[in-house]
Amino acid sequence: MKILFVCHRLPFPPNRGGKIRPFNMIRHLGETHTVTVASLAESHDELRDGRGLRDYCSEVMVEMVPKSVRWFRAWKALFSSCPSSVAYFLSPELHRRIQDALHKTQFDAVFVHCAFMAQYVLDATAPLRILDYGDLDSAKWSEYSRCRAFPLSLGYRLEASKMQNYEKRVAGHFDRCTVTTPGELEEFGKLDMGVPCSVIPNGVDLEYFRSQSPTGDPHVIVFVGRMDYFPNIDGALYFAKQIFPIIRRSMPDAQLRIVGSNPARAVQDLATIPGITVTGHVPDVRPYLDDAAVAVAPLRLARGTQNKILEALAMGVPVVATPQAAKGVNVTPGRDLLVGEDEASFAKQVISLTQNESLRKELSDAGRRKVMETHRWSFSMNLLDEIFERRVTEEKGSVEDHVSVSQGNEF
Secondary structure, three states: OOOEEEEOOOOOOOOOHHHHHHHHHHHHOOOOEEEEEEEEEOOHHHHHHHHHHHHHHEOOOOEEOOHHHHHHHHHOOOOOOOOOOOOHHOOOOHHHHHHHHHHHHOOOEEEEEOOHHHOOOOOOOOOOOEEEEEEOOOHHEEEHHHOOOOHHHHHHHHHHHHHHHHHHHHOOOHHHHHHHHHHHHHHHHHOOOOOEEEEOOEEOOOOOOOOOOOOOEEEEEEEOOOOOOHHHHHHHHHHHHHHHHHHHHHHOOEEEEEEEEOHHHHHHHHHHHHEEEEEEEOOOOHHHHOOOOEEEEEEOOOOOHHHHHHHHHHHOOEEEEEEHHHOOOOOOOOEEEEEOOOOOHHHHHHHHHOOOOOEEEHHHHHHHHHHHHHHHHHHHHHHHHHHHHHHHHHHHHHHHHHHHHHHHHHH
């Protein structure tokens, strides 16, 4: 099949949440299909770093749109019915290139990752059109509106409303939709889209995220994630200021390492607190996971699957998470990871792991075993294949029905 794959971030290298899922889909589809990728980049550095994507597909169309231009377009959209987050990913140049490609090539399928990018292919007439929402962004903006102060809360509420209308409108241009978790599928159902939807879970690279030389220092706690992303910023501040002090009262030698690119100023300032290190960008997070006794996911705002949890579990590092962060992963709390409902219970779970080696070993084994069972990319890609195969079967059946009817008319 010839597939046009449209995604909002140039998905190489797959080093952040918005790139990991589309990269693995492109890599898999490229093994048996001809895949043309259309995407966006923010800088010349991202364009340069993304050249490796050509090894996994037949063609890559990328347009660079600097952040300054994106934010200007998003700001202008505040005064229109268009969601600002859709305007943020607008590129007239990419739209022109995609339309040219659709005119010149008869694609068998158009696959769009993230609703923002549906704007580029609303008139595409391919036999199979799939929209991978991933997570419902309208629900994310709605959550933001409940936790931010005025006037940001008003802005997020408006964006949630506009985005929900947009999500419902574009769904009708596709044959099937997909999401990452059962929770997102439930959100999808609430919007009454009228389009079939299925779950394709996020996976984890179990060969890459494999413990190399674990030391598991019982005093070390690690939190991994991009630190310019609001839910991670909020989670880091929440843990450092409200949970970590409780831990330090029982464990004065406890160390918290906050590992992630582009830490916001508020996150950088946490390094002034005794026992806390903020690394900024690191070339490889695995040594930091190997060195820790516990990985934490203290997110109070969380949609979809937290890759940070999957990666820690794959490395055999016990995880303590909030209920919000844990709900997007197919695990059993208390068996595969631990959940802290509030500051006191979260601290208690972390302390119990740092002080109990046998419990750490038990959760380490259970967590890795669980992601091997339910979050292999091969499992998720089998589900993606089923969608494509179902369409091929439907087309074959339609042709056979047509032939049968035609032959019947000849007698």
